[in-house]
Amino acid sequence: MKKSFDILIVGAGTAGMACAIEAAQRGLSVGIVEKSDHIGGAMHWSGGHMSGGGTALQKRKGIDDSPEDHYKDILRISKGTGDLKLIQKAVQEAPKTIDWLDEHGFEFAPEAPRIIYGHVAYTKPRTQYGIDKAKSILKVMQTMWDSLKGNIECFLEHPVLGIDQVNGKWTRIVCSTYEGQLVLTGDYLVITTGGYGSNPDYFRAKHPDTPLMSSTYPTATGDGHKMLEENKGMFRMADLHLPSLGGMELEPGTGRCNFNEAWAMVMTSIYRRPRDIYVNLDGHRFMNEDETDADIRERHVTKQKSWRFWVIFDEEGLMAKDENGNENPIVIGWTIEQIKKEAQRGKCIFKAHSIEGLAESTKLPYETLSRTIANFNRYVDQGEDPDFNREHLEYKLSTAPYYAILVYASVLVSFGGIAVNSDLQILDTDGQVQTGIYGAGELLGLGALSGNAFCSGMAITPALSFGRILGQSLGK
Template sequence: MSSRRSFLKYGAALTATGLTVSMPANAAKDAPQWDEEVDVLVIGSGFAGLSCALNAKREGLGNILVLEKMQVIGGNSAINGGWFAVPRNPVQLAQGINDDSPEELVKDQLIAARGMGDEAKLRKIANHALDSYNLCVESGVKFKKDFNIQVGGHNKARAVRTQHGTGGDITSKLYEVAKAEGVDFRLQHFIEDLVVENDVVTGVVVRRGYRFPDEKTGHTLRIKARKGVILASGGFTRNMKLRAMVDPSLDPTLDGTNHLGATGEAMLSAMGHGALAVHLNMIQTGHWGSPDEGGFGWSNALLSIGWHQGISVSVLSGKRYMNERADRLYCSTRIMANRYEDGSPAYPLVFINYDKYGNDERVTRALRDEMAWKVDSLEEMAEKFNVPVAELKKTVARWNEQVKQGVDPDFDRKMDTAEELKAPFVVSRIWPKVHYCMGGLKTDIDGRVLSAKTLEPMKGLYAAGEVSGGTHGEARLSSCACLEGLAMGFIVPKAIKADA
């Protein structure tokens, strides 16, 4: 076994901060000694990594190895909300929605992107939506029966959701199928660097036996990838130093939805070897976060009712302040404008009817965990959360009239799911959480990572999922992360096969 010291003559080492790389891409003149060789190496085990690995195996690309730095499979995908945008999915068609298509989805995404999205790539991803959905179903994933709704920023109801409202319903099944079909998985493998020979990415240096977050744990191995390295390593929202560098305007006190290992080392290593990075400052917040729970939490599930059937009001004014069904960037911006004079958050409220939803699992769990409360009147709500009661009553009265009329002249919200509000209520507080990196490594539409020097694909290096950047522009729509990761799993292996 070679020592870490001996490796440094062949590859670049990350600094202790994880932010820079010390050697140029072509520094190694002698071929490194490999400890192991595979055909395709996949870094990360979320939606993108699992789909890439399974489809690479099915494309006949040989032996496939997936490396995951944490102690469990799934990454952020396992803890996401299980929403999945699928135009022309079976439930949608059964609901009589026959005018949807991948093109319609792309139109919505480009609006949210605000002129910064990759239309060709979005279209290619959308065209694989049904393939991705069928992959899940055939792998044993269960989706909520007869469930298909319109979520923020979409003009059609096209979002299905997993049975338990978590991405783990998908990652666990894809892992089982991939494992059964011969894909090799290894946990606690930290990517220390890429290995580049004659401008071709030929493998990686990893630390096996890594125990997060101690970067001194484990020992060094060099693994060669004969046909390609796929980075499916996710975003960097938990890398606070990098986050502050690329977007100083982002409130550093904001909680995050991602697991603590989402720190972006694999992306940074690729950048150190000349990969082109784009849109790193476009870091999305999830507008459904709750200040009364940590991490991703349950508020996402509760607000799948709140945004559709209820309303959100400011505790400062007692009034509505936004279109509750708009996209994440719009909603997060509006929510975070609610502040006291000293700049501290004035957490807005979202509330729905208790009598209709009191027995819903999304409500019972939220009440149990005290990140939502039952109140018997608007007066009780106003007293509990220090809201101007007279304005709150006016807001609800005005809302109920708008529901009857089916129009929202205040914020132009679509009213097809809106309900009159009558006590008692279920009420929760909201505040955005850092959620998703729209920026990352620039790729072509087939997932080949582009070189910053030539603006052409780097040989041997591919990226899929959140680690790739420039796809969604300024705002990614809800339910599209699952779609992107799974769909790129069909696209990237075909690119590797063509290149090989």
């Protein structure tokens, strides 16, 4: 077993694999150390929505776009927050990264590129994704990886415990093995350990006022952040945190909601017209349910107690069809049958034959809830919602049974991260460059690359791009 490498990478996920592939293609020896029993990291769960301006796919489809237009859109959406130098670097590299996958047989979904409304929309169809979410990216990378195995030594189930320097240069890592500890060395260290949303203690330390309902990949436990902070690495931008809307906690008390299985996508007006109302834990409506701007919706929920709310609807709303007469379930991606089954289970969707019964099962205050519903029904009758100016007032809540879904503002990506300069070198708390050690991926924080906002594709695309840049540039 080799113990010394040209490049030593911690974390065989999105950014780590991209770095390893590029470096191995240049003939460098790569050691990559992974704590879990598989490679791929968050790509196993991620939606895999990438964004890049001026890609070959866009050109094939006649879409005129560029990194400059992408940058302008990000500045608009994020209101100029984030690390603008890193964002510049990411958008310049993004089309090359997407083309790289394209050239290696990436299977784009037929409708891509698209404007995505789950986040604040870009001005152009720029979100590009595969037929099988991020697994489509992993599939292409796995093939490249397999062909380069001669140059890549991958240590699975070797959690890295610490990093170490020799003569002022970071070159060593210590990892745990079944037999004890193993020390590996590299001319360059690259830390790509992902985010920290699956580590409640670390998350709370960084976001003391933010309730945590996590949808992040289970390995996102902030190991790299901790390792670097212990060595004076600079943590920043946690204050830019914004949650994602839609998570359902299938098993109450777990603190987790699964993005792929239980996402009560409530992007009404764009993906479906509202037949429901949202009430907070006090039983009050708090926003216009047909608000289309994802950012506004997210911020409304962060002003509610515990960052959660109830989606309330009735049987008529549940069964309502779309304009083309097709089934149009309240939970996008589910069938009506699934919703009914889940309501029967009574863990995150509740059903009752009266408003009183619904209040009892959801623990919402009955008096307030029934007044909220009565007011709303009156607004439907009068065709006007004086509270929130909601446009869609087609459905009253008056046909039993009644339903309630508990929806959380959840953590999908970590916003805080470790500071790097524009060469991706880790910076310490004094802003000084740490020699020999680099970072990429969610370790850097979504706040750095997307600011205080969700810009479509600005987590996975920079993770791939920055991983690739390091693999192309480090070493001999």
